[in-house]
Amino acid sequence: MTSKYTPLKDHDTPVKVLFTGYLCTVGVGYLFALIQILFTHGMADGKFGLSVDDIVYSYYGxxxxxxxxxxxxxxxxxxxxxxxxxxxxxxxxxxxxxxxxxxxxxxxxxxxxxxxxxxxxxxxxxxxxxxxxxxxxYAKQDEGATFASLTRVSHIHLFGISFIFMFVGLIFSFAETTSTKLKCIAVGMPYVFLIADILSWWLTKIHPMFAWLVILAGMGMAASFLYMWAISLVEMWLFKPVFVSGLGMHYLQWRDNLKSDENKARLDKASVLFNGTAKQLERLAKLGLEKWSSTVWPFIKSLIKK
Structure with missing residues (x-):
């Protein structure tokens, strides 16, 4: 079957240089963004390094x-x-x-x-x-970020970072060592984590218990970016030493073996088991949500009022 796209390794050199220049630039930019977070939010509790307290102090106060x-x-x-x-x-x-x-x-x-x-x-x-x-x-009680500042920063991040992920995802979509399903997940996850990250700022402003969500969303966004960034660069310039004669060869062999009838049967069994487990977890989640709504959250609200 003829490929519907040109793999990264087969693009003309000027195009690969263009893609590489962009990826390297946004990669350095992402690194400096992380450093900037360490020197701003990461110092909120007076200690270097990002912690849950830093997040709480930055947004909740x-x-x-x-x-x-x-x-x-x-x-x-x-x-x-x-x-x-x-x-x-x-x-x-x-x-x-x-x-x-x-x-x-x-x-x-x-x-x-x-x-x-x-x-x-x-x-x-x-x-x-x-x-x-x-x-x-500023001599008043520290109540963290204001709603006005959150609104300003939120729309800047949503517009700006979305464009970064769009172009990184576009380049990554030409990768050939990643299945279509995994590509869809990798391309879509940064947007999910971005929205979760922005939403978690507002939730933490309301209550400090959501500070963990800020960290988890940020980690997920960074992991998604790093995966697409690394695969794209490796396929453009190191395809043969990595995926033909290197460690990546074993991954490709494993991926191809999954398509055999025997492995398909195993995957079907695993899928049935997974679906059964998912249904059980769904029931537990509903039960936990009911307990949260009826018992835990009212208790927390009573503590806050005190």
Whole structure:
């Protein structure tokens, strides 16, 4: 049967260079995005490295302190000495009074340490601390990301990242070592995880128990991207050493063996077993959902009200 598409390894060299240039560029961009997350969200609890607490503080907030205190102990920790950071935090805890702002030297600290970035010409949602009223807003209880900022970031991510996955998926669709079914899953999963990731931000803003969903969705999105990215590059430039005479050869042999009658019968039995297990899990899930709605969630709401 004639192939309906040109495999990656058979494309003209200029096309492969074009595809490779794009994949390498977005790969580096993805890496820097992960680094940026480590230095922003990853510092929310004052410790380097992404954790559930970081996610909670970023979206739900650290309700035990002010926004200024949270930032000065987190991402902004290295921008001022401890004594000055403590003075700002103490001022915020004491009510962020304008007279104290002038008399206790807080204004001078802000001008020296903060205004270089937090000024009227700053972009990307950076607050303008040359205005006292703006600064005072950040001296209130830390409630995490605002709904306005979530709306702005959500639509940027949905539009921008969708285009990245569209082109990566388009290149990957020319792969020949991956079955059509697996291609469909690999191409579609990034969009599922992207929507789950954005949705999890909003859910975590409402309740911190959804912080795990942010991490899981991000990991799923990264895994999908990495799989398509790696397969595409390997097939373009390393097809023979990997899939003809290398480890990939064993995978292709295994894939072809699955098409034999004997293995089809085994797969049919496995499919029946899987479907039976899935039905049992579905029943358990419904039972768990009923218990959650009738018992667990009311209990959690009662704790929140307290």
């Amino acid at each position: 650290n309700r035990s302190g002010t926004v200024l205190e949270q930032q000065l102990n987190g991402a902004m920790k290295e921008n001022a000495p401890e004594q000055e950071r403590f003075a700002i935090m103490q001022w915020a805890r004491d009510g962020a009074d304008f007279d104290s702002y002038k008399d206790d030297g807080i204004e001078k600290i802000i001008e020296t340490r903060c205004v270089m970035c937090h000024n009227e010409s700053a972009s990307g949602g950076v607050p303008n601390f040359t205005k006292f009223d703006t600064l005072k807003e």
